Amino acid sequence: MRQSAFIVAGVLLVANLVAAQDKNNNDESARLTLQVVAGEDKQPVVDAHVVVRFAEERMLRRDKTTSWETKTNRKGVAVLAGIPLGAIKVQVIAKGYQTYGDEHELSQPEEELTIQLEPPQGQVSAY
Numbered sequence: 001m002r003q004s005a006f007i008v009a010g011v012l013l014v015a016n017l018v019a020a021q022d023k024n025n026n027d028e029s030a031r032l033t034l035q036v037v038a039g040e041d042k043q044p045v046v047d048a049h050v051v052v053r054f055a056e057e058r059m060l061r062r063d064k065t066t067s068w069e070t071k072t073n074r075k076g077v078a079v080l081a082g083i084p085l086g087a088i089k090v091q092v093i094a095k096g097y098q099t100y101g102d103e104h105e106l107s108q109p110e111e112e113l114t115i116q117l118e119p120p121q122g123q124v125s126a127y
Contacts, residue, residue: 028084028085029081029082029083029084029085029109030081030083030084030085030106030108030109030110030111031079031080031081031082031083031109031110031111032052032079032080032081032083032106032111032112032113033077033078033079033110033111033112033113034050034072034077034078034079034080034090034092034112034113034114034115035076035077035112035113035114035115036048036050036072036076036077036078036092036094036114036115036117037076037114037115037116037117038094038097038116038117038118038119042116043076044072044074044075044076044077045072045076045094045097045117046072046073046074046076047071047072047094048071048072048076048078048092048093048094048097048117049069049071049092049093049094050069050070050071050072050078050080050090050091050092051067051068051069051090051091051092051093052067052068052069052080052083052088052089052090052091053066053067053068053088053089053091054066054067054084054086054087054088054089055086055087055088055089055103068080068082068083083106084106085106085107085108086105086106087103087104087105087106088103088104088105088106089101089102089103089104090102090103090104090113090115092115092117094117096119096120097117097118097119097120098117098118098119098120098121100115100117
């Protein structure tokens with residue numbers, strides 16, 4: 001009897017944590033606009049693959065999104081909506097450029113971020 005009371009209490013605690021996390025995620029989300037550029041003249045990078053993930057693991061229901069992916073358009077712009085506020089990891093992959101990866105903090109409902117891609121570094125031969 002005592003063991004089943006602990007199990008019920010544990011289930012209720014987890015349910016409350018998940019509900020609180022879902023409420024925070026639904027109430028506070030951001031629309032992130034990324035501008036991906038390269039070179040000294042900051043030319044737009046077309047078809048760059050953009051991935052956004054949580055910086056820290058979060059407790060979410062199975063049907064909740066935990067990462068967002070898209071590609072940049074002809075103007076080098078990618079827009080992602082419904083991202084919960086807080087720390088995120090942004091990764092940008094584009095052919096002919098070094099992969100970009102860094103953490104950013106979303107604190108406003110509308111966020112804009114410009115990412116400058118760099119050309120690949122030369123290979124150093126060990127021979």
